Amino acid sequence: xxxxxxxxxxxxxxxxxxxxxxxxxxxxxxxxxxxxxxxxxxxxxxxxxxxxxxxxxxxxxxxxxxxxxxxxxxxxxxxxxxxxxxxxxxxxxxxxxxxxxxxxxxxxxxxxxxxxxxxxxxxxxxxxxxxxxxxxxxxxxxxxxxxxxxxxxxxxxxxxxxxxxxxxxxxxxxxxxxxxxxxxxxxxxxxxxxxxxxxxxxxxxxxxxxxxxxxxxxxxxxxxxxxxxxxxxxxxxxxxxxxxxxxxxxxxxxx
Amino acid sequence: xxxxxxxxxxxxxxxxxxxxxxxxxxxxxxxxxxxxxxxxxxxxxxxxxxxxxxxxxxxxxxxxxxxxxxxxxxxxxxxxxxxxxxxxxxxxxxxxxxxxxxxxxxxxxxxxxxxxxxxxxxxxxxxxxxxxxxxxxxxxxxxxxxxxxxxxxxxxxxxxxxxxxxxxxxxxxxxxxxxxxxxxxxxxxxxxxxxxxxxxxxxxxxxxxxxxxxxxxxxxxxxxxxxxxxxxxxxxxxxxxxxxxxxxxxxxxxxxxxxx
Numbered sequence: 001x002x003x004x005x006x007x008x009x010x011x012x013x014x015x016x017x018x019x020x021x022x023x024x025x026x027x028x029x030x031x032x033x034x035x036x037x038x039x040x041x042x043x044x045x046x047x048x049x050x051x052x053x054x055x056x057x058x059x060x061x062x063x064x065x066x067x068x069x070x071x072x073x074x075x076x077x078x079x080x081x082x083x084x085x086x087x088x089x090x091x092x093x094x095x096x097x098x099x100x101x102x103x104x105x106x107x108x109x110x111x112x113x114x115x116x117x118x119x120x121x122x123x124x125x126x127x128x129x130x131x132x133x134x135x136x137x138x139x140x141x142x143x144x145x146x147x148x149x150x151x152x153x154x155x156x157x158x159x160x161x162x163x164x165x166x167x168x169x170x171x172x173x174x175x176x177x178x179x180x181x182x183x184x185x186x187x188x189x190x191x192x193x194x195x196x197x198x199x200x201x202x203x204x205x206x207x208x209x210x211x212x213x214x215x216x217x218x219x220x221x222x223x224x225x226x227x228x229x230x231x232x233x234x235x236x237x238x239x240x241x242x243x244x245x246x247x248x249x250x251x252x253x254x255x
Numbered sequence: 256x257x258x259x260x261x262x263x264x265x266x267x268x269x270x271x272x273x274x275x276x277x278x279x280x281x282x283x284x285x286x287x288x289x290x291x292x293x294x295x296x297x298x299x300x301x302x303x304x305x306x307x308x309x310x311x312x313x314x315x316x317x318x319x320x321x322x323x324x325x326x327x328x329x330x331x332x333x334x335x336x337x338x339x340x341x342x343x344x345x346x347x348x349x350x351x352x353x354x355x356x357x358x359x360x361x362x363x364x365x366x367x368x369x370x371x372x373x374x375x376x377x378x379x380x381x382x383x384x385x386x387x388x389x390x391x392x393x394x395x396x397x398x399x400x401x402x403x404x405x406x407x408x409x410x411x412x413x414x415x416x417x418x419x420x421x422x423x424x425x426x427x428x429x430x431x432x433x434x435x436x437x438x439x440x441x442x443x444x445x446x447x448x449x450x451x452x453x454x455x456x457x458x459x460x461x462x463x464x465x466x467x468x469x470x471x472x473x474x475x476x477x478x479x480x481x482x483x484x485x486x487x488x489x490x491x492x493x494x495x496x497x498x499x500x501x502x503x504x505x506x507x508x509x510x511x512x513x514x515x
Contacts, residue, residue: 153311154341158355158406159331168354172345249345249386 037219042226045219054208058224059231061204062193065121066235069128070189074182076129077136081178084137085144086170098137106131106192110199124196131188139181143174176250179243186239190232205231257284257320258442259308259410264317265467266303277303279467281317287409288440292453292460294496296504300468301446305412308444309335321410331355334408338415340387340395342402348382348390349374351398355406373401377431393424397431404435413445417452429455433480450496454489455482462496465503466510472499 019039025031026038033041049055084091084098106127113123147170155169197206209224244251264281267274277300285291293301306312308319310329319326321333329335342351349370356366374380377397387395396416403411417425433456436443447453453460454476462472474496478488 150337150339150341151343153329154335154337154343155354156311156329157309157331157333157335158402159358161358164358169343172343175345249388252388 034216034218037222041219042222045217046223046227049220049223055227058203058205058208059227061201062197062206062228062231065124065128065196065201065204066186066189066193068121069125069193070132070186072125073129073132073189074136074185077133077181077185078140078178081137081140082144082166082170082174085141085174086166091141098134102134102138106188107195110196114200119200121201123200124193127196128189128192131192132185135184135188136178136181139177139184140174143177143181144170146177147173176247179246183236183239183243186235187232190235194228258287258289258322259283259285259444260320261304261308262318262320264304264307264319265315266300266307266312267315276467278307278314279469281468281470283461283470283473285442285444287442289459290436290443290445290457292457293444293446293463294448294450294453294460294500295463295468295471296448296465296500296507298507298510299463299465299503301463302414304463304468305335305414305444305446308410309333309412331359331406332408333410333412334403334406336396336399336403336411336413336416338418340392340399342387342395342398344387347384347386348379348398349384351387352401352405355402359406369405373404376404376435377401391424392420393428396420396428400432400435404439409441411441411443413443415446415448418447425452430481432456437480448500450493450500451484454493454496455484460496462499463503465506471503472496 022036023039026033026036026041037045046055080094084094109127109130110123113126117123117126151169151173152165155165160169193204194206197204198210201207205224205228209221209228212218212220212224261281261283264278265276266278267276281304293304295301303312307314308321308326310326310333326333343354346354352370352373353366356369361369374383377400379394379397379401382390382394382398387398390398399416417428420428429452432443435441445453445456458476460472460474460476461470462474463469464471474492476492478486482489
């Protein structure tokens with residue numbers, strides 16, 4: 001047996017064992033189906049949810065909010081971070097505000113966001129963009145501040161003006177930091193979307209699992225949780241691929 | 256008229272506790288097409304002098320005139336090859352070489368031809384689309400040199416460019432630099448602490464003193480290229496310059512002992 005196949009089998013063994021034990025426990029009537037529905041019941045519920053078309057709408061709803069909120073938050077954080085990182089003056093102006101606002105979890109903004117934006121998508125987008133904003137901002141600042149001075153000198157020596165310096169030297173040199181920030185930002189956005197859907201909207205995966213709780217549909221709650229997990233995994237994979245492509249010059253670099 | 260003229264140049268670095276006089280009243284002229292080495296132990300201000308000509312450092316007193324114009328800021332007419340290579344890791348070899356031309360707004364097809372020629376000249380053809388992380392130190396420094404040849408800097412300022420290379424790679428690159436210099440007749444100012452390297456390359460060697468940096472000896476070397484490092488004249492000069500450099504090195508060492 002090849003090493004790759006062996007490791008694949010090892011990876012599958014544990015989940016299969018857990019599922020079998022779980023199913024057996026439920027079938028033996030050891031736990032109430034409300035406290036813990038069986039895996040098969042969850043799969044049946046999930047397929048039903050999928051075929052009704054509701055699942056797709058929920059996934060698209062959540063993804064749309066994550067995307068919108070993330071683009072808004074990161075889109076504001078990136079230019080601000082570039083300016084704060086490259087100009088000590090701008091940094092001095094903005095840094096105190098940033099330091100005070102940054103530790104406030106997006107969740108703590110929920111009451112004010114409802115007062116400001118009412119119900120529906122606007123408060124959700126606001127909260128998600130807050131979640132994405134700070135990680136991207138902090139990493140962009142750090143990335144720009146850490147650009148090796150030798151590259152700036154070399155570019156100036158070759159006659160680079162301010163615009164060229166930003167676009168072709170500072171931005172690419174800071175990309176490893178910025179992408180790390182984007183990754184954290186998307187992770188936070190994804191947490192916040194689920195929470196925000198529990199308060200203000202009437203579709204999306206977060207809304208759906210809370211709705212299922214009202215009816216004690218434990219199978220649907222868990223089906224929703226697993227969908228959230230898979231979606232998070234998919235987002236992370238896409239980010240990983242993007243990361244590898246944009247940083248192909250950086251991989252395995254020692255200096 | 257002198258192509259580069261340095262007049263009464265002084266530079267003092269202001270520290271928090273004490274100030275360090277790096278250069279004191281330097282007067283030096285280079286004619287067009289000269290290959291001059293600045294030689295001295297570390298701390299003699301040779302890199303400070305080079306960086307002042309490059310426009311990275313503002314002198315405390317005196318002035319530098321290059322081709323009739325006083326130096327105020329960095330510019331592509333005074334190209335620098337840094338010891339740390341300083342080629343951009345996010346650009347391929349070809350993009351690195353093209354960068355200076357792109358800044359100038361040279362038409363794309365002209366850039367392509369120029370880059371192709373330089374890749375050929377410096378033996379970098381097969382590395383065209385590779386990133387610097389895949390290149391050895393010697394190859395990286397070739398890219399750095401090609402980048403300056405691309406924009407055709409009439410002056411090349413080289414700050415211990417081969418210092419981090421192994422002996423064989425270093426010799427190959429020295430030979431290549433000499434070939435480029437002889438073909439292009441660029442004016443080269445080359446900083447090194449290797450006596451042998453300066454004797455192998457330069458037609459004039461400027462020996463500097465340790466702190467404050469002043470000019471100790473202005474030595475013309477008129478042996479024809481290629482030079483034989485085992486030849487009699489080469490070694491006689493090497494011994495002579497060696498004594499001068501060692502005097503400064505000893506001052507450097509005793510200074511360091513005092514600091515302990």
